[in-house]
Structures are given as structure tokens and as C-alpha cells.
Amino acid sequence: GDSVTQMEGPVTLSEEAFLTINCTYTATGYPSLFWYVQYPGEGLQLLLKATKADDKGSNKGFEATYRKETTSFHLEKGSVQVSDSAVYFCARRDSGYALNFGKGTSLLVTP
Amino acid sequence: EAQVTQNPRYLITVTGKKLTVTCSQNMNHEYMSWYRQDPGLGLRQIYYSMNVEVTDKGDVPEGYKVSRKEKRNFPLILESPSPNQTSLYFCASSLGARGQAGELFFGEGSRLTVL
Numbered sequence: 323g324d325s326v327t328q329m330e331g332p333v334t335l336s337e338e339a340f341l342t343i344n345c346t347y348t349a350t351g352y353p354s355l356f357w358y359v360q361y362p363g364e365g366l367q368l369l370l371k372a373t374k375a376d377d378k379g380s381n382k383g384f385e386a387t388y389r390k391e392t393t394s395f396h397l398e399k400g401s402v403q404v405s406d407s408a409v410y411f412c413a414r415r416d417s418g419y420a421l422n423f424g425k426g427t428s429l430l431v432t433p
Numbered sequence: 434e435a436q437v438t439q440n441p442r443y444l445i446t447v448t449g450k451k452l453t454v455t456c457s458q459n460m461n462h463e464y465m466s467w468y469r470q471d472p473g474l475g476l477r478q479i480y481y482s483m484n485v486e487v488t489d490k491g492d493v494p495e496g497y498k499v500s501r502k503e504k505r506n507f508p509l510i511l512e513s514p515s516p517n518q519t520s521l522y523f524c525a526s527s528l529g530a531r532g533q534a535g536e537l538f539f540g541e542g543s544r545l546t547v548l
Contacts, residue, residue, distance in 0.1 A: 366476075366539045368536050420478060
């Protein structure tokens with residue numbers, strides 16, 4: 323199966339709503355985990371990362387915790403803004419350099 | 434400004450007409466990679482390069498070639514493009530040292546249409 327599985331979108335939320343985007347990974351080795359964000363018309367950019375179990379990555383109000391017991395790295399934000407509308411990609415990296423990406427989750431935040 | 438630059442950003446071509454998408458990074462990164470992004474499939478790696486003169490196939494290399502003659506440049510070559518290569522292409526680079534956590538820096542993308 324896929325090495326990274328994330329919830330399918332699109333996700334539509336009202337401004338100030340709570341956001342969760344689920345991501346699970348295959349439990350082989352000790353991967354580093356990432357969330358990337360792609361704003362309309364742009365390339366991907368790193369949002370946050372975690373390199374070992376129980377690490378919490380955070381940036382711009384987004385958080386994700388590396389959960390080894392559930393092989394998950396869910397992305398959360400307490401209060402989304404219209405400017406958060408984008409596509410979010412979960413990714414894992416093993417001992418090499420290549421990143422394996424999930425298929426992406428589109429988020430639309432409405433005023 | 435640290436960046437990955439791709440050209441062209443948009444291209445419409447016809448089946449069989451060779452084309453090259455250039456990629457250049459100014460961060461002295463060792464690792465460079467090409468991805469294609471397609472609806473419902475996410476990002477898939479085409480080729481990557483660990484350093485100058487070292488390239489290797491990713492998940493979907495068929496129909497593509499690359500070269501890495503200089504550290505900063507990593508062009509993607511489509512010798513005989515076909516319609517199934519219509520896609521959005523991203524070049525990315527990374528510092529590459531094993532001590533790094535592997536952040537990839539992406540270009541802005543090249544949208545290719547093959548008629």
C-alpha cells in the first residue's frame with residue numbers, strides 16, 4: 323500500500339473553525355515526517371516537520387505530533403483563516419533523501 | 434534570495450517534439466529532484482540526483498531523461514513527448530547531508546501540455 327495516506331478532500335471550513343487533516347504512514351523504519359503546503363499557483367513549501375516519535379512540529383498556528391503507536395501525523399489548527407486555503411501534503415522520508423508524498427488534501431476556508 | 438528556478442513556467446507543445454525544462458538552484462544543494470503532480474495522484478518522483486554526475490530513477494522515469502553536469506542545474510528532458518506527459522512539473526533541491534532533516538525547496542512549477 324501507499325507509504326503515506328491522507329484524508330481525501332476537498333475540505334471546506336468557515337473562518338475560525340478547527341482544522342484536522344489526517345495522515346497515517348507505513349511503519350517501516352524510523353521515518354522523518356513532514357507537512358508541506360501548496361498555495362494556488364505556487365510550489366510546495368515546508369510547513370512543519372518532526373524527526374522522531376513524540377516530536378511536535380509547529381508553524382503558523384499549525385501543529386502535528388509524530389505518533390508512533392498509531393503511525394499518524396495529523397495536522398491541526400485551532401482557528402483557520404481564509405489565507406490558509408491551499409493544498410496540504412503529508413510526506414515521509416526514510417534513511418535516504420527521497421520524500422514520499424500523500425496525494426494531498428485541498429482546504430478551502432470561506433469568510 | 435535562495436530559490437529554485439524553473440523554465441519555462443508554461444509550455445504547450447506537440448507529440449514528438451523534444452523539449453527541455455531547465456532547473457537551477459542557488460543554494461549549493463547536493464540533492465536535486467524532479468516530480469510531476471497530477472490530479473488524484475499527488476506528487477510522484479521522476480528522477481533524482483545525489484550530486485554532480487550522479488542520477489537515478491524515481492517512481493515514474495519512463496519517457497524522461499535528466500543530466501547533472503553542474504551542481505546548480507538539473508534539466509529535465511522529454512525526448513519525444515506524449516499526451517500522457519501533460520502535467521505540472523516541479524523541481525526541488527535539498528542540502529543533502531545526512532545530518533539534515535531533508536527539507537526540500539521547490540520551484541514554482543512548469544505546466545506542460547502535450548497535444
